[in-house]
Amino acid sequence: MVDYTYYIILGAILFCLGLIGFVSRRNMILMFLCTELMLQGVAVTLVGFNRHWIILGKGLDGQAFVVFLLVVAAAEAALAMSLVLLLQRYKPTLDVDQFSEMRG
């Protein structure tokens, strides 16, 4: 049995990759993909923690949680992509720096 620490390290790596991508990339679709990556990192962490949870004799809450998370992520992905498309129609670019109208 794989120790749950490895799951958490994997989750952290996924999350950090997503984070770095989100901050450094300028293309909105890529940025969006990076947020998905971060989300999946969290999902992996949850699964990992659940393994520990099972050892303690508790239920499968974490895994069930991840199933919900995936469903919600799918819905959210559909929404986000449509938003990106709308922005692309508004300005013929996907460069995120072009969209800074809402500065304070």
Add this chain to the structure above:
Amino acid sequence: MDALNTQWIWLIALAPLMGSIIVALFGKKTLKENSAYPIILGVGTSMVMSWWVLKTVLTAISHSQGGHGLEPAVIEGFQWINIGGLQANIQASIDPLSAVMLATVTTVSFFVMIYSKGYMKDDPGFWRFFAYLGMFVFSMVVLILADNFALIFFGWEAVGVCSYLLIGYYFDKPSAAAANKKAFILNRIGDFGFIMGILLIIANFGTVNFVDVFERYAEWASLAENTTAKHLIALCLFTGACGKSAQLPLYLWLPDAMEGPSPVSALIHAATMVTAGVYMTVRCGVIFTSSDVAMHVVAIVGACTALFAATMGMAQTDVKRIWAYSTVSQLGYMFMAVGVGDAVFGIFHLYTHAFFKALLFLSAGSVMHAMHHHIDLKEIGGLRKDLPITTWTCFIGALALAGFPFLAGYWSKDGILASALNHPTLQWVGWIGVLTAVMTAYYTFRCFFLTFFGPRKVPADAHHIHESKWMMVPLLALSVGALFAGWAAGSGDGHGGKLGHFLHESASIQAYTHYSDDLHHGHEHAFSHSAVAIGSSILAIVGIIVAFVVYRNGHGTGAKFAKMLGPIHKGAFNKWYIDEFFLCILVKPLYKLGRICFGSDNYVINFILWIVCAVPRSIGFLLSILSQTGGMQSYAMQILLGITVITFLVLTKTVSLFVVGILAIGIIIAVVLDRITN
């Protein structure tokens, strides 16, 4: 009295309240011009119950031995206040004094309600008016029934609120808005005294129940160390009475209260609410009679008010204001009676005054209704042909007020004058009363002749001069009261006749009787009661004749007379400049103080605060320039850094300034770099 130990007694208070609630809830949309009926029904119920109470008390007295006072009937309610050792219940007690008050108040209220139905016709706030009136009767009945200081204070304040609301009934009129504020503020001064008195009683006796306090009071007051306290308690309570009953120097609100509708002036500011002070003074008989200082103050303030108000009443031209000053003056008489130890005649005068003064105000209201809200004697006159019934009712009221023989005011006023003139030390108070009696007769008939006699004067906008049916019935009923209310005294035996014997059964009144007996011990009566009666009748008739001679033909002779008096007339006409005096010594300095406070708040404190605020505001401004770029990724960076800091702090659990500083500098550098690269 056992028949009175029933919860049905509460109906006297609750019936008008129920009517008031119904009208308040459904008056505007559903009942509309029918709003008067629930109130008339409710007050009618109160009136019938009150007369039943009076009859029961009378029967109880005729069955008892008499002389030792009647045990008051206590109607248990429920616990209201329970703080520390202090307990106050919603509890009523009925003795002859409260029975008389109840009957007077509810009867006059009932007739005023019927009158209002006619007077307030077509007024847009019809339902509101009746809801207030119902609430007023409820509060007044609670005040009378209360058997402890807490409940009487509740009733006291509640009638004050109703009075405030009704004076400002025409709230779109600036003068009415000013008048109700004035009434409220002057009453606060009085109420401050009242509540101080109550607190002193609580401090010394630990209870607010009348029975408990009064039983122990005489013994407590006879101890030497309580001398100051007993004077202070009585004077504090009297301050409250001064405010509510419009005595010097707090009388100023009552003439202005005439801004309210005429039925309100009749009911609240003449017949009932303003007499609450007299009632309270009589109710606290033991407290007042224990302090000779307070008794002298009551008598002197009463007499001075009576005279002072009468001088002002002689020169006014607004009919309602004349009756208002007359009310102040008559209330002065009542206090004079209480102060010389003859509370029976104080209450007797309260009872007769309620009828004839309500009658006079309602007659004035009838004139006002016909004259399209003009009531100034310069604009109206000679109306006896136009308003025949009102002329007669006003005539009867005026005769009763002037103390014409065998009418209501005659019996009670004679009693007061006789008691005051026979007082061993305060005889001069009695002579002031005699002087005031002549003046009363004079100004009453001056007003009467100017309104109904002389050349006919009608304001241009009064088209439809008529007397309303709904208004005539109460006028006639109250005329009967003004004619015959005095007969309740039976004979002028100097003790208030039947009513006197009846009231003597009340413990509160007996305190005054004992005081009076002690006072007159070893003193011969200087004036017999019949001599005073004959003398004051002659003076009343003299006053009436003078008024007739001067004002029979309108203002002509009167104006000459006024010119002859010069500054005296001018002073009386301008109310002796008391309002202006208070304006100068109190209102204007307070206003200036207010300006200074406002200035210091606006310029000094706000400036300091502005400087204090400037520091975080400028930091925020700098940060907003640096960080709020609108770029999504810079926000992500900031969130990330924030999370890092929090995580760090949580993990190390120590807030090291060094670490935080480095992190903050890191954030700023990161943000700035982010900004530059963008």
